[in-house]
Amino acid sequence: MAAEVGGDSGAPKKGKKSGKAHKPKKRPRIDMTPMVDLGFLLLTFFVLTTTMSTPNTMPVVVPPKITEKDEVEPPKISERKVITLLVSRGKIYYYTGIENPELHVTDFSPKTGIRKTLLERRAEVEANYGKDEMIVIIKMMDDAHYRDFVDILDEMAVINQKKYALVDITPEEKELVEEYRKTMEKTS
Amino acid sequence: MAKFKAKKQNIAIDMTPMVDLAFLLITFFMLTVKFRAPESLEVHVPSSIADTPLPAQDIMVISVAPDSSGGGGRVFFGVDSKHTRLAILEKIQERYGYVFDDREKQLFSVLPEIGVAFEQLKAYLNLSEAERKAFDKHTSIPIDSTNNQLGQWILFARYSNPKIRIAIRSDEKTPYPVIARIIETLKDQKVHRFNLITTLEAQPKS
Numbered sequence: 001m002a003a004e005v006g007g008d009s010g011a012p013k014k015g016k017k018s019g020k021a022h023k024p025k026k027r028p029r030i031d032m033t034p035m036v037d038l039g040f041l042l043l044t045f046f047v048l049t050t051t052m053s054t055p056n057t058m059p060v061v062v063p064p065k066i067t068e069k070d071e072v073e074p075p076k077i078s079e080r081k082v083i084t085l086l087v088s089r090g091k092i093y094y095y096t097g098i099e100n101p102e103l104h105v106t107d108f109s110p111k112t113g114i115r116k117t118l119l120e121r122r123a124e125v126e127a128n129y130g131k132d133e134m135i136v137i138i139k140m141m142d143d144a145h146y147r148d149f150v151d152i153l154d155e156m157a158v159i160n161q162k163k164y165a166l167v168d169i170t171p172e173e174k175e176l177v178e179e180y181r182k183t184m185e186k187t188s
Numbered sequence: 189m190a191k192f193k194a195k196k197q198n199i200a201i202d203m204t205p206m207v208d209l210a211f212l213l214i215t216f217f218m219l220t221v222k223f224r225a226p227e228s229l230e231v232h233v234p235s236s237i238a239d240t241p242l243p244a245q246d247i248m249v250i251s252v253a254p255d256s257s258g259g260g261g262r263v264f265f266g267v268d269s270k271h272t273r274l275a276i277l278e279k280i281q282e283r284y285g286y287v288f289d290d291r292e293k294q295l296f297s298v299l300p301e302i303g304v305a306f307e308q309l310k311a312y313l314n315l316s317e318a319e320r321k322a323f324d325k326h327t328s329i330p331i332d333s334t335n336n337q338l339g340q341w342i343l344f345a346r347y348s349n350p351k352i353r354i355a356i357r358s359d360e361k362t363p364y365p366v367i368a369r370i371i372e373t374l375k376d377q378k379v380h381r382f383n384l385i386t387t388l389e390a391q392p393k394s
Contacts, residue, residue: 029200031203032203032204032206035207036210039207039214043210043213043214043217046214046221055233056236056240056242056385056386056387057238057241057242057355057384058236058384058385058386059238059382059383061380061381062374062380064375064380065375140367141364142364142365143364144363144364145361145363145364146234146252146261146358146359146360146361146367147361149364149367150236150360150384150386153236153384154236154237154389157236157237157238166371168368
Protein backbone atom coordinates (compact mmCIF):
# COMPACT_ATOMS: atom_id res chain seq x y z
CA MET A 1 0.00 0.00 0.00
CA ALA A 2 2.65 2.41 1.04
CA ALA A 3 4.67 1.82 -2.08
CA GLU A 4 1.63 2.44 -4.27
CA VAL A 5 0.84 5.71 -2.61
CA GLY A 6 4.45 6.78 -3.06
CA GLY A 7 4.36 5.97 -6.72
CA ASP A 8 1.09 7.82 -7.23
CA SER A 9 2.26 11.03 -5.66
CA GLY A 10 5.59 10.88 -7.45
CA ALA A 11 4.22 10.80 -10.93
CA PRO A 12 2.15 14.01 -10.93
CA LYS A 13 5.02 15.96 -9.35
CA LYS A 14 7.26 15.23 -12.26
CA GLY A 15 4.61 16.43 -14.63
CA LYS A 16 4.23 19.69 -12.77
CA LYS A 17 7.97 20.32 -12.76
CA SER A 18 8.31 20.11 -16.46
CA GLY A 19 5.30 22.40 -16.84
CA LYS A 20 6.86 24.99 -14.56
CA ALA A 21 10.10 25.16 -16.44
CA HIS A 22 8.48 26.91 -19.36
CA LYS A 23 6.73 29.60 -17.35
CA PRO A 24 9.62 31.85 -16.12
CA LYS A 25 10.68 32.70 -19.66
CA LYS A 26 7.61 34.79 -20.27
CA ARG A 27 7.05 36.20 -16.77
CA PRO A 28 8.23 39.82 -16.46
CA ARG A 29 11.07 40.21 -13.98
CA ILE A 30 10.82 42.76 -11.24
CA ASP A 31 14.06 44.28 -10.11
CA MET A 32 14.18 43.56 -6.41
CA THR A 33 17.38 45.45 -5.67
CA PRO A 34 15.84 48.73 -4.37
CA MET A 35 13.51 46.72 -2.22
CA VAL A 36 16.43 44.82 -0.74
CA ASP A 37 18.22 48.12 -0.14
CA LEU A 38 15.25 49.49 1.71
CA GLY A 39 14.80 46.26 3.59
CA PHE A 40 18.32 46.20 4.86
CA LEU A 41 18.29 49.88 5.69
CA LEU A 42 15.31 49.37 7.96
CA LEU A 43 16.83 46.20 9.30
CA THR A 44 20.00 48.01 10.26
CA PHE A 45 17.99 50.73 11.95
CA PHE A 46 16.04 48.31 14.08
CA VAL A 47 19.05 46.22 14.94
CA LEU A 48 20.90 49.27 16.16
CA THR A 49 18.06 50.71 18.19
CA THR A 50 17.14 47.47 19.90
CA THR A 51 18.29 47.30 23.48
CA MET A 52 20.20 44.10 23.39
CA SER A 53 21.47 44.14 26.92
CA THR A 54 18.32 44.20 28.97
CA PRO A 55 19.22 44.71 32.60
CA ASN A 56 19.22 41.69 34.82
CA THR A 57 18.58 41.55 38.49
CA MET A 58 20.11 39.75 41.35
CA PRO A 59 17.82 39.02 44.28
CA VAL A 60 19.03 39.91 47.76
CA VAL A 61 17.45 38.99 51.03
CA VAL A 62 18.60 40.69 54.19
CA PRO A 63 17.79 39.62 57.74
CA PRO A 64 15.25 41.78 59.56
CA LYS A 65 16.41 44.17 62.22
CA ILE A 66 16.17 42.82 65.73
CA THR A 67 15.25 45.39 68.34
CA GLU A 68 14.89 44.98 72.11
CA LYS A 69 11.13 44.99 71.77
CA ASP A 70 11.05 41.91 69.60
CA GLU A 71 12.09 39.51 72.38
CA VAL A 72 13.70 37.28 69.80
CA GLU A 73 17.31 36.45 69.93
CA PRO A 74 19.38 36.27 66.81
CA PRO A 75 19.69 32.66 65.69
CA LYS A 76 22.59 30.79 67.17
CA ILE A 77 24.91 28.95 64.88
CA SER A 78 27.67 26.49 65.48
CA GLU A 79 31.07 28.09 65.02
CA ARG A 80 32.35 24.98 63.32
CA LYS A 81 30.07 25.51 60.34
CA VAL A 82 30.84 29.16 59.85
CA ILE A 83 33.13 31.13 57.65
CA THR A 84 33.18 34.89 58.02
CA LEU A 85 34.20 37.10 55.11
CA LEU A 86 35.25 40.68 55.66
CA VAL A 87 35.02 42.23 52.24
CA SER A 88 37.25 45.17 51.48
CA ARG A 89 38.03 46.79 48.12
CA GLY A 90 38.99 43.92 45.86
CA LYS A 91 40.19 41.93 48.85
CA ILE A 92 38.55 39.53 51.23
CA TYR A 93 39.76 38.88 54.75
CA TYR A 94 38.28 35.72 56.14
CA TYR A 95 38.35 33.58 59.20
CA THR A 96 36.69 30.38 60.24
CA GLY A 97 35.01 29.79 63.54
CA ILE A 98 34.10 32.51 66.00
CA GLU A 99 36.51 32.27 68.94
CA ASN A 100 40.13 33.30 68.40
CA PRO A 101 39.76 34.24 64.77
CA GLU A 102 42.84 33.87 62.64
CA LEU A 103 42.70 36.15 59.65
CA HIS A 104 43.67 35.22 56.11
CA VAL A 105 43.43 37.24 52.96
CA THR A 106 42.32 36.40 49.44
CA ASP A 107 40.76 38.12 46.44
CA PHE A 108 38.19 37.65 43.70
CA SER A 109 40.42 35.90 41.18
CA PRO A 110 38.48 33.00 39.65
CA LYS A 111 40.87 30.09 40.23
CA THR A 112 42.82 30.87 43.36
CA GLY A 113 40.59 33.39 45.07
CA ILE A 114 37.64 33.26 47.38
CA ARG A 115 35.84 30.59 45.38
CA LYS A 116 38.55 28.08 46.13
CA THR A 117 38.56 29.04 49.80
CA LEU A 118 34.81 28.65 50.07
CA LEU A 119 34.76 25.32 48.28
CA GLU A 120 37.51 23.99 50.52
CA ARG A 121 35.72 25.13 53.63
CA ARG A 122 32.50 23.63 52.36
CA ALA A 123 34.14 20.29 51.72
CA GLU A 124 35.48 20.39 55.27
CA VAL A 125 32.10 21.19 56.80
CA GLU A 126 30.34 18.67 54.59
CA ALA A 127 32.70 15.93 55.72
CA ASN A 128 31.79 16.57 59.34
CA TYR A 129 28.20 17.72 59.31
CA GLY A 130 26.65 16.79 55.99
CA LYS A 131 25.50 18.67 52.97
CA ASP A 132 24.45 22.32 52.91
CA GLU A 133 25.52 22.95 56.45
CA MET A 134 28.11 25.63 55.85
CA ILE A 135 27.06 29.16 56.72
CA VAL A 136 28.78 32.14 55.17
CA ILE A 137 28.67 35.43 56.99
CA ILE A 138 29.37 38.41 54.81
CA LYS A 139 30.49 41.64 56.39
CA MET A 140 31.21 44.57 54.17
CA MET A 141 33.95 46.97 55.19
CA ASP A 142 33.59 50.71 54.75
CA ASP A 143 36.24 50.99 52.09
CA ALA A 144 34.54 48.45 49.83
CA HIS A 145 32.87 49.50 46.61
CA TYR A 146 29.42 48.46 45.46
CA ARG A 147 31.19 46.30 42.93
CA ASP A 148 32.72 44.18 45.68
CA PHE A 149 29.27 43.70 47.17
CA VAL A 150 27.86 42.42 43.88
CA ASP A 151 30.95 40.28 43.34
CA ILE A 152 30.66 38.51 46.66
CA LEU A 153 26.95 37.85 46.19
CA ASP A 154 27.80 36.61 42.73
CA GLU A 155 30.32 34.20 44.23
CA MET A 156 27.53 32.79 46.39
CA ALA A 157 25.45 32.23 43.27
CA VAL A 158 28.37 30.66 41.41
CA ILE A 159 29.10 28.05 44.07
CA ASN A 160 25.39 27.71 44.77
CA GLN A 161 25.75 28.63 48.41
CA LYS A 162 22.25 29.06 49.82
CA LYS A 163 23.04 29.81 53.43
CA TYR A 164 24.64 33.19 53.73
CA ALA A 165 23.88 36.27 55.73
CA LEU A 166 24.74 39.91 55.36
CA VAL A 167 25.77 41.24 58.74
CA ASP A 168 27.22 44.54 59.97
CA ILE A 169 30.89 44.51 60.77
CA THR A 170 31.89 44.84 64.44
CA PRO A 171 34.58 47.23 65.76
CA GLU A 172 36.60 44.19 66.91
CA GLU A 173 36.74 42.89 63.37
CA LYS A 174 37.79 46.26 62.05
CA GLU A 175 40.63 46.25 64.55
CA LEU A 176 41.57 42.76 63.54
CA VAL A 177 41.88 43.79 59.91
CA GLU A 178 43.89 46.87 60.85
CA GLU A 179 46.30 44.72 62.84
CA TYR A 180 46.56 42.23 60.03
CA ARG A 181 47.34 44.97 57.54
CA LYS A 182 50.05 46.35 59.82
CA THR A 183 51.75 43.00 60.26
CA MET A 184 51.60 42.43 56.52
CA GLU A 185 53.31 45.78 55.92
CA LYS A 186 56.06 44.88 58.36
CA THR A 187 56.81 41.53 56.79
CA SER A 188 56.79 42.80 53.24
CA MET B 189 17.95 20.90 -16.65
CA ALA B 190 15.80 23.95 -17.30
CA LYS B 191 17.99 26.05 -15.00
CA PHE B 192 20.92 26.21 -17.41
CA LYS B 193 18.91 27.97 -20.06
CA ALA B 194 18.98 31.19 -18.08
CA LYS B 195 22.70 31.50 -18.76
CA LYS B 196 22.04 32.78 -22.22
CA GLN B 197 20.91 36.15 -20.97
CA ASN B 198 22.90 38.30 -18.55
CA ILE B 199 23.16 36.93 -15.06
CA ALA B 200 20.34 37.99 -12.79
CA ILE B 201 20.31 36.94 -9.19
CA ASP B 202 16.95 36.18 -7.82
CA MET B 203 16.56 38.61 -4.94
CA THR B 204 13.26 37.25 -3.72
CA PRO B 205 14.59 35.00 -0.92
CA MET B 206 16.85 37.81 0.20
CA VAL B 207 13.92 40.19 0.40
CA ASP B 208 11.96 37.55 2.27
CA LEU B 209 14.73 37.20 4.78
CA ALA B 210 15.26 40.92 5.17
CA PHE B 211 11.62 41.60 5.79
CA LEU B 212 11.29 38.68 8.13
CA LEU B 213 14.11 40.12 10.24
CA ILE B 214 12.63 43.61 10.05
CA THR B 215 9.33 42.30 11.30
CA PHE B 216 11.08 40.50 14.10
CA PHE B 217 13.06 43.53 15.21
CA MET B 218 10.11 45.87 14.83
CA LEU B 219 8.02 43.72 17.10
CA THR B 220 10.70 43.12 19.68
CA VAL B 221 12.21 46.58 19.68
CA LYS B 222 11.96 48.50 22.89
CA PHE B 223 13.42 51.90 22.54
CA ARG B 224 15.95 52.87 25.11
CA ALA B 225 14.26 54.87 27.80
CA PRO B 226 15.80 58.27 28.21
CA GLU B 227 17.95 58.03 31.28
CA SER B 228 18.82 61.11 33.16
CA LEU B 229 21.59 59.33 34.95
CA GLU B 230 24.65 57.66 33.65
CA VAL B 231 25.27 54.71 35.84
CA HIS B 232 27.81 52.03 35.15
CA VAL B 233 26.35 48.95 36.79
CA PRO B 234 28.58 46.01 37.71
CA SER B 235 28.29 42.70 35.94
CA SER B 236 27.11 39.47 37.50
CA ILE B 237 25.99 36.03 36.47
CA ALA B 238 22.40 36.76 37.52
CA ASP B 239 20.17 36.19 34.51
CA THR B 240 16.71 37.09 35.76
CA PRO B 241 15.42 39.93 33.61
CA LEU B 242 14.21 43.05 35.35
CA PRO B 243 10.40 43.11 35.43
CA ALA B 244 9.04 46.00 33.40
CA GLN B 245 6.09 46.74 35.65
CA ASP B 246 5.49 47.48 39.30
CA ILE B 247 9.04 48.39 39.95
CA MET B 248 10.75 51.20 41.77
CA VAL B 249 14.36 51.86 41.09
CA ILE B 250 16.71 53.46 43.54
CA SER B 251 19.60 54.73 41.48
CA VAL B 252 22.95 55.70 42.86
CA ALA B 253 24.99 57.87 40.55
CA PRO B 254 28.66 58.64 41.02
CA ASP B 255 29.47 61.93 42.63
CA SER B 256 31.45 64.33 40.47
CA SER B 257 33.63 65.16 43.45
CA GLY B 258 34.51 61.49 43.72
CA GLY B 259 33.20 60.65 47.16
CA GLY B 260 29.85 59.15 47.98
CA GLY B 261 26.96 58.56 45.68
CA ARG B 262 23.92 60.55 44.72
CA VAL B 263 20.60 58.87 45.26
CA PHE B 264 17.74 59.10 42.79
CA PHE B 265 14.33 57.60 42.86
CA GLY B 266 12.12 56.40 40.03
CA VAL B 267 8.97 54.37 39.52
CA ASP B 268 7.76 52.83 36.29
CA SER B 269 4.24 54.10 35.84
CA LYS B 270 2.79 57.56 35.42
CA HIS B 271 -0.10 56.64 37.61
CA THR B 272 2.12 55.73 40.55
CA ARG B 273 4.15 58.90 40.11
CA LEU B 274 1.02 61.03 40.36
CA ALA B 275 -0.14 59.12 43.41
CA ILE B 276 3.25 59.72 45.02
CA LEU B 277 3.00 63.44 44.30
CA GLU B 278 -0.41 63.48 45.97
CA LYS B 279 1.17 61.91 49.04
CA ILE B 280 3.94 64.50 49.07
CA GLN B 281 1.33 67.25 48.91
CA GLU B 282 -0.58 65.73 51.81
CA ARG B 283 2.43 65.09 53.97
CA TYR B 284 4.45 68.25 53.40
CA GLY B 285 1.76 70.73 52.49
CA TYR B 286 3.20 71.82 49.14
CA VAL B 287 0.74 72.64 46.40
CA PHE B 288 1.58 71.61 42.86
CA ASP B 289 -0.34 72.97 39.90
CA ASP B 290 -1.40 70.91 36.90
CA ARG B 291 1.65 71.79 34.85
CA GLU B 292 3.99 70.69 37.61
CA LYS B 293 2.05 67.49 38.11
CA GLN B 294 2.18 66.76 34.41
CA LEU B 295 5.93 67.29 34.34
CA PHE B 296 6.50 65.19 37.44
CA SER B 297 4.53 62.33 35.92
CA VAL B 298 6.88 62.09 32.93
CA LEU B 299 10.21 62.40 34.72
CA PRO B 300 11.76 58.94 35.00
CA GLU B 301 13.96 59.77 37.96
CA ILE B 302 13.91 62.36 40.67
CA GLY B 303 16.89 63.23 42.81
CA VAL B 304 15.98 66.30 44.82
CA ALA B 305 14.88 66.96 48.36
CA PHE B 306 11.15 67.55 48.86
CA GLU B 307 11.85 71.18 49.74
CA GLN B 308 13.42 71.76 46.33
CA LEU B 309 10.91 69.80 44.32
CA LYS B 310 8.65 72.68 43.35
CA ALA B 311 11.55 74.85 42.27
CA TYR B 312 13.02 71.91 40.36
CA LEU B 313 9.82 71.38 38.42
CA ASN B 314 9.86 75.01 37.35
CA LEU B 315 13.30 74.80 35.80
CA SER B 316 13.81 74.44 32.07
CA GLU B 317 14.90 71.09 30.73
CA ALA B 318 18.53 72.14 30.30
CA GLU B 319 18.60 73.60 33.79
CA ARG B 320 17.14 70.39 35.21
CA LYS B 321 19.85 68.38 33.50
CA ALA B 322 22.54 70.58 34.99
CA PHE B 323 20.84 70.35 38.35
CA ASP B 324 20.77 66.54 38.18
CA LYS B 325 24.55 66.49 38.05
CA HIS B 326 24.98 67.46 41.67
CA THR B 327 21.81 66.68 43.57
CA SER B 328 20.68 63.76 45.64
CA ILE B 329 17.77 62.68 47.78
CA PRO B 330 18.91 63.19 51.38
CA ILE B 331 19.66 59.86 53.07
CA ASP B 332 21.28 61.02 56.31
CA SER B 333 19.87 59.49 59.44
CA THR B 334 18.54 62.87 60.56
CA ASN B 335 16.78 63.61 57.29
CA ASN B 336 16.16 60.37 55.48
CA GLN B 337 13.82 61.31 52.67
CA LEU B 338 14.49 58.15 50.71
CA GLY B 339 12.47 56.28 53.34
CA GLN B 340 9.57 58.64 52.67
CA TRP B 341 9.79 58.08 48.92
CA ILE B 342 9.72 54.32 49.44
CA LEU B 343 6.82 54.61 51.84
CA PHE B 344 4.82 56.76 49.40
CA ALA B 345 5.58 54.45 46.50
CA ARG B 346 4.47 51.38 48.43
CA TYR B 347 1.30 53.18 49.50
CA SER B 348 0.58 54.10 45.91
CA ASN B 349 1.27 50.65 44.54
CA PRO B 350 1.34 47.84 47.11
CA LYS B 351 2.63 45.37 44.53
CA ILE B 352 5.73 47.38 43.82
CA ARG B 353 9.11 45.72 43.89
CA ILE B 354 12.37 47.41 44.69
CA ALA B 355 15.53 47.42 42.67
CA ILE B 356 18.83 49.14 43.34
CA ARG B 357 20.75 50.38 40.36
CA SER B 358 24.06 51.61 41.53
CA ASP B 359 27.31 52.63 39.98
CA GLU B 360 29.97 50.01 40.59
CA LYS B 361 32.31 52.50 42.26
CA THR B 362 29.82 53.65 44.86
CA PRO B 363 31.40 53.38 48.32
CA TYR B 364 29.70 50.67 50.31
CA PRO B 365 28.53 52.87 53.22
CA VAL B 366 26.07 54.55 50.84
CA ILE B 367 24.65 51.16 49.87
CA ALA B 368 24.58 50.17 53.54
CA ARG B 369 22.49 53.26 54.29
CA ILE B 370 20.05 52.40 51.55
CA ILE B 371 19.74 48.82 52.78
CA GLU B 372 19.28 50.17 56.30
CA THR B 373 16.51 52.44 55.02
CA LEU B 374 14.84 49.51 53.31
CA LYS B 375 15.06 47.48 56.51
CA ASP B 376 13.43 50.32 58.42
CA GLN B 377 10.58 50.10 55.94
CA LYS B 378 10.37 46.37 56.58
CA VAL B 379 11.68 45.57 53.13
CA HIS B 380 13.97 42.58 53.32
CA ARG B 381 13.80 41.45 49.75
CA PHE B 382 15.04 43.53 46.88
CA ASN B 383 16.99 43.29 43.67
CA LEU B 384 20.28 44.60 42.43
CA ILE B 385 20.40 45.58 38.79
CA THR B 386 23.42 44.18 36.98
CA THR B 387 24.54 43.41 33.47
CA LEU B 388 25.07 39.87 32.35
CA GLU B 389 28.41 38.18 32.60
CA ALA B 390 29.22 34.66 31.44
CA GLN B 391 28.87 32.00 34.07
CA PRO B 392 32.24 30.47 34.90
CA LYS B 393 32.64 26.79 34.22
CA SER B 394 32.86 24.84 37.41
